[in-house]
Amino acid sequence: MNEIFIEKDKPYLRIAIKDHEKLLACYIEEETEEAVPGQIYLGIVKNIVPAIKGAFIDIGKAKDAFMHLDNNRDLKKGDYFLVEVLREATELKSANVTSLITIPGTYVVVNPMEKALKISRKISNSKFINEVKEQLKDVSTYGITVRSSAENVDINIIREEVQALNIVVDKIIAKGKYSLKPQLIYDDGGALGRILRDYINDGTKRIIVDDIKNYDLVKENIEKLHSSAELIMHEESRGIFDCYSIEKEILALRHKKVVLKSGGYIIIEKTEALYSIDVNSGKSTGEVAISKTAFKTNLEAAEEIARQIILRNLSGIIVIDFINMKDKKEKTEVIKILEAAFKKDNNKTTIYPFTDVNLVQITRKKRGKDIGSFLEESCKHCGGEGARLKWDYLKLLIKNQLIKLKGQHITKEFVITIDSKYKSEVQKKLTEFITFIEGHDCLLYLLYLDNFNSYKVEPVIFDSQRKNLQEYKIY
Template structure:
């Protein structure tokens, strides 16, 4: 059974996926005017600089996008002032605009259509020649488009594939019409990219979807109405969906770099600027059997958990794993197979390299959206950015859930909140919005700032003596209105 939880906040869309009650993936998409990977824009060529092999394109935003001046583009004779379709392949960074490509593609569940290409190609994961021949009997080449057949197409029916092909063709023609007839430059494709991608890749049999937004509920229901064994329900409790289903607690654990294994061992995940490093330890798993078997058991369980953690935390770039040294070469093969199996659901661009002479395993992984840390953490102001702290917006969400739960369960209206000193300036600088965000405007809030707190503490105040002891921290009525 697969469970998909979709929570849409004011500025944030979060999607969590559970397999047999185990959290396996979590995706975050911020509502932003900044271009996102996969969006398609109608742009206008602003500058062509052969000296640095670059083309700069106005896509209707503050910063121009750029793309590589390849031989293929040169052969197309693209000129300054020409209007073209471009896709975002890398988000803006600092003063740099978004990186673009003119190889625009529209993805579906079974295939991807790419403008400007030709012929039919197959995913590298499809090795069955009979399956390829069967698909090529009814999927034919299309002028001006490359059709890439995805892995899930092998188990799809002819009718479903042809239906999807027709839908994708209509979207492609729509892009072409906007390029040729629209007067404005800007985004023309890419709303709800993360949500659509997740639904496209995860809607198998026995899937349960819980969503807290009526518009999303209607759109998803329409998208899955012909699929069997998929249940979708609308969540309308006062508490947030992630808090209600216990997902919030699981997410907050991802800030900890140590993950304990059932066998008694553990893995430690450290992120550096250059790479992510994962170390495997035997820990308490040292009794009762031969040492070689203990090492194999620990490495085997670690390999499975590492695969899950890589996808859950959305680790990307270079990932180096230091397994416990194994003297038996056959044991290395067993552990490597377990790691590959654990990462097999990852539909991103991932490559796993063999054990090195130092018994290290290297992984290169392309990130799918933002890392879980990108919305959980921000640089610590007091240590000048050398450390990371929870984002105040995330803390506000956690406090809001605690206050709503206590109010519903026990009708409690008074709360003592303690925050790390790191947040004092930003909170006191806009106290009204802080209280509004935590549902505290109509509550009695006692607020204190202290050093050495892990994020926050909150305590419901039941007795008058508690309030009397904390009276110096009580937020006055006029402060709530400022």
């Protein structure tokens, strides 16, 4: 039974999914005026660059988006057409868009630029496949891809969704046709929209939200899907992620090292071209034979690696260096574990066989930023080479901890300890900082420590404490 936690606290929307008390997936979305994956825009071709087989498209944002050109597309400067955002812009790169727009639903995806009826490869039930081909062949004027989530659903429910999405597509095309300038045409709901489509099912036990707008949206989807999930409005001032002990699990995703139950561990590292994951036996030496230890550790690591890839939203090329195994049957078992673990993943993932040097390559479709992009930022004090917890994210953690302590203690005096790397941010906008953390009704002291890779919020109870902290008083 899964549980969904949806927390809205500016500038972040954070969503966590737990399955039997274990964190299954996590999504963070930051408020932005920039184009985000899933949105559809009316764009105009500004420039075509044959050398890189691409074109720059004005979609009404500060920076033109980039689109790869396929051999069948005959574009010229000044052309208007609809594009879907595949990847958001970064400091160095433009947003990536495609003319092959898609409108996803819970059970199907409508492809306006195609005519074919496709069925997810994850569906193996031949009876269902034949029924889909027969019942849906004339339902849509556009192409359809039937998702794996449709396999155990009544065909009439699937037909209804196809018809509803066809109406959405018609409206998108009409709006694009009569718009006079590049602009946003359709928003699929971002991270929350994806969660409502992908995770609300018969196994959803409860959904907890803290925002009335999101509450109404979730309620509408629960009713539409005939789900029995309990919907709870979280009304405490303390954040959902803090109340339900999710915060610690998310912060743990910053760590490169993940320890396995057997005593082994994996190391996850990011390079410019790919992610590398190294499996080590560590203290996992209980077995007599080294080969048995390697196999046992690799099996455990394979399951955890899949979980970490989904949790951290890693994408692109991922290379796993397993502990050396010579037995082909053992290698096959490890691949089977990976494949089974990724069946829960809604992203397109391809797993390649072991190479001669015991490497396994995985390619995973990019769908939004990795979690690290929301949690960390480059550190100016390290010459831009190091990373620190994002200041906006750290303020959110301090705020939740302060709210928690105010509810537990009579005192309204607190001392906050953070790394000295954040000193300039606090001093530049001190009043804004105090307002954000809801410290306006408190007496606050702020300590800066060098190389302090954490934070603390503690109550000031004794006079001796108070006397020593006077020079650090900020409010």
